Amino acid sequence: MAEGTTVTVDDLVAWIHRFCEVIGDHADELTQLDSAIGDADHGTNMRRGCRAAVEALAAAEPEDVTGFGRAIAMKIISTVGGASGPLYGSFFLALGTAGGSTSSLDGVGTVAALKAAVEAVRSRGKAEPGDKTMLDALLPAIAAMEASLDAGGSLSDALEAGTTAAEQGMVATIPMLARKGRASYLGERSIGHQDPGATSSWLLIRSAAETLAA
Amino acid sequence: MAEGTTVTVDDLVAWIHRFCEVIGDHADELTQLDSAIGDADHGTNMRRGCRAAVEALAAAEPEDVTGFGRAIAMKIISTVGGASGPLYGSFFLALGTAGGSTSSLDGVGTVAALKAAVEAVRSRGKAEPGDKTMLDALLPAIAAMEASLDAGGSLSDALEAGTTAAEQGMVATIPMLARKGRASYLGERSIGHQDPGATSSWLLIRSAAETLAA
Amino acid sequence: MKKLINAAEDVVAEALRGMELAHPELQINHELKVIVRGDAPVAGKVGIVSGGGSGHEPMHGGFVGKGMLDAACPGEVFTSPTPDQMLEATKAVDGGAGVLHIVKNYTGDVLNFEMAAELAAADGVEVEAVVLDDDVAVQDSSFTAGRRGVGATVLAEKICGAAAEAGGDLAQVKELCERVNANGRSMGMALTSCTVPSAGKPTFELGDDEMEIGIGIHGEPGRERRPVASAAEVAKLLVEPILADLPYAEGEKALVFVNSMGGTPLIELYILYNEVAKLLAERGIEIARNLVGPYITSLEMQGASVTMLKLDDEMTGYWDAAVETPALRWGA
Amino acid sequence: MKKLINAAEDVVAEALRGMELAHPELQINHELKVIVRGDAPVAGKVGIVSGGGSGHEPMHGGFVGKGMLDAACPGEVFTSPTPDQMLEATKAVDGGAGVLHIVKNYTGDVLNFEMAAELAAADGVEVEAVVLDDDVAVQDSSFTAGRRGVGATVLAEKICGAAAEAGGDLAQVKELCERVNANGRSMGMALTSCTVPSAGKPTFELGDDEMEIGIGIHGEPGRERRPVASAAEVAKLLVEPILADLPYAEGEKALVFVNSMGGTPLIELYILYNEVAKLLAERGIEIARNLVGPYITSLEMQGASVTMLKLDDEMTGYWDAAVETPALRWGA
């Protein structure tokens, strides 16, 4: 898209709708992945959170990015539970705060907000790259987006690059030995399975690419 | 065998040894039958009782028929439990009492003692022919033995006839609707299964034929 | 067969050892397999003895203690205990006021307790027996073995134990036990079979989408096989035959006992109890007391039973009275 | 999937309804899913709050009452509850002496309780938290999520509840909870998997001749799969890692807790307890107290866990103190 892309609150809302659509489609698959190295609820947790988030957005009708982030964060935190609830909750809370009380973001601002969101996941969960968590999809995605923008790419280019990096990061979790989350209890047996949270995070980034700069 | 067959206490002891041998061979089958219409323990119960009865005989070294019957009855009653414990216990108690304090029985006396034993099962359990119980093997067996003796048969003939009748009685329990014992709880569903107790009773009579007049 | 056991033939003996270690307040006779209240015999108190096959834990051994049973005799798994066990238990708890045998209506239990009573009488102990037969799944008739004794047994042991503790005499405690039986009805169902250790494989086979309705507590198949249904439908299948057999006038009070067959966890029992309560509310039946948990089980079977006891004030009072046993304990 | 439930998504809500009907002495907030002691807040008493995913019944809701928890927050099955539930529970039980959060060490539980504590502090409630991590099956390290909180949680809730009831202040009760955690170790095993209602099929597959050693309480596979073994061998596999991790000097006293994962019946638990007691006797370890039964479960999973708590006199005294909850009740 043209350099001057701006992401409006409506675009952000469309992002969430799209994300929740794909979560609906992939819920069983996420739960399946969580059965192998966790407790078989990640898909259910995400579906529950998405339903609530969509309702919350409809009710809140946020006017700025901060309001958008708060509305989703509060809802996810109060409905998802588990590890992913506080983590994705922190993600959206930080995204809103970083985005600020503006009704739209440019490409740089969008990536900056996404970066702040991922950093919040990192500080809340204290996981590191390679621990076999959602961060292994999210951190490479942000790095790729920034590189793309630096190389003069559009937001659309950046989000495409981010999606590809997230997918690679997700696949890269398969051989990892889990050091965080339930999967870590399995020790060696966690090797050879894709991390469910990294998978939902890839879907989150991919949905952004499909909606924020389309 | 010759008319003048006499059954000694040693023959009776041999009968029990033989019976316990076949019970050992058929225990799983008896339990299997009890699984279909009962609670899957008849073979185990009988095996437990037999082991104890054989030990008891070794210890007691009974000299007369009464002593033989008592020794076995007490042991069966105190080790078998379930329905079959008191029933087979009563069987041997009555057999001993009817046999009396003699060291041997003639053919008529043997059949009379067996008849008293079966009557004791009937009065203890209050079942009737056709109720799908061990009586459906035992009562026809006694009738056949008496008929055989009346027709001038030897004890050996009588016991052979009794064995055949017991087997027929056992098979005849298959189409019966149970009115006594656990099988009665199944109502219509008890139809089509052979009664485990009738099966162990057939083995008891058959063992007698193999040992008492051989 | 997957079980936390050693040899199948040692299951009952070893469980008794563990029970003794876990509950030093009980006296356990390992040779005869009798579990006796620590302070038995209680002079002047009617002794209450029960017993039956093992595999129904905590019944009966877990109900031995102040305010409930004075002694219990565990048989082999699903096999009635023997007269000599019952005689030993009866003598051990005879405090001079006589002994009540609480017997579940199974041919084996009845015949063995009969013999034990004859032997005890011969030894000069006054014994009365009440045979419990509360299972409405079984059609009753004088020509059959009659109904099985199931959930109401637990309630009878609690209520009669309290009456004996309160000083009731043998005739009174016996009459009360008969009243509990007359006013108690039960119905059970299974989602899975169970495996008798000595048999080594499940007593019956059930499809992934099937359940058995009208089972007893010995892994027997039930009266009827049906497709699995929701907790709401199962509640109907259990409660309706109970109410058909013993109708309640609006406003009558019931003690409702929702029991696990062993493998069904508490979270499911509460869901079932919620459905049972809805059905009774619709009919204006007041649940004055309740008991929810695994108290009369069938090894590891998944399933549940519902027992309803129509309460009068005397039964209610004795239900509320203090009880101090391994499995039931309150007011103590 | 065979369960006595209605819709999978209603399991927790409906079980709470049933629990409320069965235990009118509890206050239950259905909207936020919080179970609160009937007389809360108790003025001047430290409030004790715990919570976690559902599917572990009776933990935690069954431990709410005098002498144990003031409130519990059940999450969805195997999913940590949310901060708003915990905040509501915390406020409901704050008697002015502050509130202790007893948290099992799972990322989800820890993160949600952290958020709740932040919110409660903002509302002016003094909150302390202790994170239990007693599962020796998990190798510990500062780089991992660390060990799971399992059986010792039940013991901590009982002991800290008694200390709070006795008037201990927040710092004392917190220190005691940390001491229980420091002296408690657990190890669990499974004979079968369990089925999360919303997932609809078993979390893992186990062969007819296999068992999992070192499982948690969420149907996770364990550290190791082995051929099924006797109760005696299983006892070794559970007790030895516990003693290797926290050695006992001869004569030291332990509270031994043998727990069912939900589908294993009491008769098997007693057999396992007997084997555990033998192993400890050989080592001169005195079992001063014990608890045998299903108290921290994993839905209908068949299996068991052993928890050992090295006792001091203070812990012992608080263990013996009166408790009056749906699941644990004595001295009351």
Ligand SMILES: Nc1ncnc2c1ncn2[C@@H]1O[C@H](COP(=O)(O)OP(=O)(O)O)[C@@H](O)[C@H]1O
């Ligand atoms: N400390 C952590 N930091 C980042 N992500 C984490 C952490 N712990 C767990 N996760 C993510 O959470 C996912 C599991 O989420 P979910 O199944 O919903 O929660 P729970 O593990 O409580 O059941 C894991 O796949 C992992 O990606």
Ligand SMILES: Nc1ncnc2c1ncn2[C@@H]1O[C@H](COP(=O)(O)OP(=O)(O)O)[C@@H](O)[C@H]1O
């Ligand atoms: N009233 C009765 N009269 C005669 N035989 C009976 C009676 N009740 C049961 N039986 C016999 O007992 C057998 C079952 O014995 P067993 O399985 O050892 O005892 P239980 O039924 O107590 O488990 C039945 O197959 C039946 O033949």
Ligand SMILES: [Mg+2]
């Ligand atoms: Mg999970």
Ligand SMILES: [Mg+2]
């Ligand atoms: Mg049987």
Ligand SMILES: [Mg+2]
């Ligand atoms: Mg039996």
Ligand SMILES: [Mg+2]
């Ligand atoms: Mg979870």
